[in-house]
Amino acid sequence: MTQTLIEAQITTAKARSRLELGVHWRRLDAEAHLGYRKGKRSGVWFVRWRNHHDGANYKQASVGIANDINDKSAEGTLTFEQAVTQAREQVTRSRIEAAAHAAGPPPTVRTAVETYIRERNARDSRRAGREVRSDAGHRLRRYVLGQEKRGSQEAVQAAPLAAVHLHALLEDDLLTWREDLPVELKSTTRQRLISDLKAGLNAAWPRLSAEQKKLNPTFPSIVKDGFKAERIDDDDEISVARDNQVLADAQIGTLLRAAREIDDEQGYEGDLHRIVVCLAATGARFAQVRRMRVSDAQREEQRLMLPGSYKGRGGSGGSVPVPVGEDVIEVLLPAILGRPKDAPLFERWSYKQGAASMIWRKSERGPWKKAELTRPWHAIRDRAALPEAIPYALRHSSIVRGLRNRLPIQHVAKLHNTSVKMIERHYAKFISTALEDLARAAVVPLVPRHGENPVGHG
Template sequence: MAKTLAEGQITTAKARSRLDPGVHWRRLDAEAHLGYRKGKRSGKWLVRWRNHHDGANYRQAPLGIANDVNDRPAEGTLTFEQAVTQAREYVTRSRAEAAALAAGPPPTVQTAIEIYVRGRNARDSRRVGREIRSDAGHRLRRYLLGQKRRGRQEAIKAAPLVAIRLYALTENHLLTWRESLPTNLKPATRQRLAADLKAALNAAWLRLSSEQKKLNPTFPSIVKDGLRAERIDDDDEISVARDNQILTDAEIGTLIRAAREIDEEQGFEGDLFRIVVCLAATGARFAQLKRMRVSDAQPTEQRLMVRGSYKGRGGNGGAVPVPVGEDVIEVLLPAISERPKEAPLFERWRYEQAGSFGWKRSERGPWRTAELTRPWQAIRQRAGLPKVIPYALRHSSIVRSLRNLLPIQHVAKLHNTSVQMIERHYAKYIATALEDLARAAVVPLVPPRGEQVADGENRQGALIVDQ
């Protein structure tokens, strides 16, 4: 028959001062107790507990020195409440470890990341129709998993964090890893990297939800607090980047004219010209245009149904109607006529090597992410705008919409983004547009000198200047 625990009065410093030397226990749960060992000079806290997976014997561990002077927190000592908190955390970690070891090889941060990366690679490969490595895979291997030497690229060591077992993961582990990242890493890259790791760890929690004995019950809050989004204080840099990439209508026309010339010279047969024209006309991301189908071009309605991007947490699977001019429809007609509705709207020729020194056309297929890079360099050099990036067409489209006094909500919808992002990155253009709108509402208020208010008018509040 189990013995009944006689709980000691250890909750306050005054009560502990009256105790006899020795160890006094207080219950935490049915099989865990907080202990206070009273010595000649000072008292110490300890904890004992029983794990269900390693027999019936109690385990025991020290926690720290007790504050026997008063019941206020003090450096180097623990109050009763602090000791209880630490004891519960210690027992929880120990039981999670015992359960994980009993269930088989314990999962680590590395295994969580590797499973996540495989899933992301498979998803992105399905989207483009060929085997690729996802952006998340690149980032996580470079800054966490490490990678072997490849060509001229030096080998990268794995971060110490990946060896941590998930049941033993703490917030401090995650914060230490974040502090170890290169100082020259862009804030946005740091955020994406932290978000990738957070997604991998949360996926591990969901995957192991049916056997959560393998993980600490506080695992979700550890991940949330350790990988909390940091404030990015780079508004000035963002503003400068936007200013440098806001193009006038004349500059956009110059880029489009250059795109037509490069298209003809390099044998794109209109494929390059079409996609540049639509980037300028819609303000869409390149990744959105790549996903468009022939049926998304609607000449009669003079609009393009622009697919949503993969950014964010879903909800972008539909399409938004974007009005375009007759000139854009005319450019697209060769890509629409007599083609299947489900065929990619924007395609280009693929090439394969023919012999030792030549290349020949093989087949047509949708544009890939990096395939615009080389011709764009030629386009911007021809246009005399050597620093302009393709994304400048998107920035310019957003600013043009704001200057034409479109509601911010509508501008955000047309460009597949949020009102918050528009307000943050294009605030001064919003202010200028609203100022012009407010100026149009200005009416004269001060009557000419000497003018009298007409009889019968409501004179209350009337202002007559005759001084």
């Protein structure tokens, strides 16, 4: 592009409303630009860019529909800031792809795992003093690489993950692979398999050339965070939705009353009650709720913006909007009003024992830690006379409530920051019941009563 780019005012909905119909540009970098195409009814975002390894021609891709009403997050549309984020990600992926191919045949998950298996076999053979095959190799061939028919063992197809290029690896690739593993796989075998794959991918990184390291500097963090997110999602499978963990609304109300009583008795000053109310209202994981900020509680819109389960799982802007009632907003108000927007929404007091004293005193306020709900939860469920209820029962109940209220499975999955496959796998019984209710509502009388004329024959 030889002409100087003339940048337009497209950063706010108000500024875009004053523009003429047509295409307007904003610079992302020297050779990448965010485009806004204004139409008669609405505007759309798109991006164009130039790769350094495949010629001087510009490439172009759609980004999404513009939110031309206001500058707030809204499902199905993108603000300027969200469009910039997605456009930059698109450009980065394309440039990494082009550069990786220019550097030679790009390594894949398959090549990384095969190399790791050879190294493990060699190491185990040295230890045994004879040639042996490692258990890791057996697991990875069966559940990642695939294997031909051997004796009484049937042939196994390779997982789609095996063909993914390392420079293009995403956390969702790892999550999808995990979700596709057989349900009957023992939890210990499952964890060893995950550890094997993680080790194989991590071992591949030092072997990548200096050029490839430059192309994909986020690879180690993708592997690390991807398997972190898997451990969070494992809760969905370990805590399968047993009937006694799907609570009626009245039982949830009893738990919330008990939480308020335990909060008062143990001096939580409302902190315990608020976080349990949020878990019940959203069906979110404790790990998500702990990361919420004050700005995530949108009082006027009566919704909570839930952070996704680590990278790539949270929808637009990394968060999922969940509508809640006035009663929930009212409970959260003390944590919202007068506090900085970037402060943690849920905090609690930590205690410190004074020097040469047996007395514990309040030390400072801070966000909840990973296991801090365990102790008060035991008191809450005992008070509520629900001794088998676990905190995850609030999540199970929220998912089932959505299914019973005939929400689409895709919408239930998005609201709860999980996959349709997980919902179908672990809540099939409730899905079947909901579908039967829908079908029953469509039933009409067909057989005429004795002495009546059939419908349409007057």
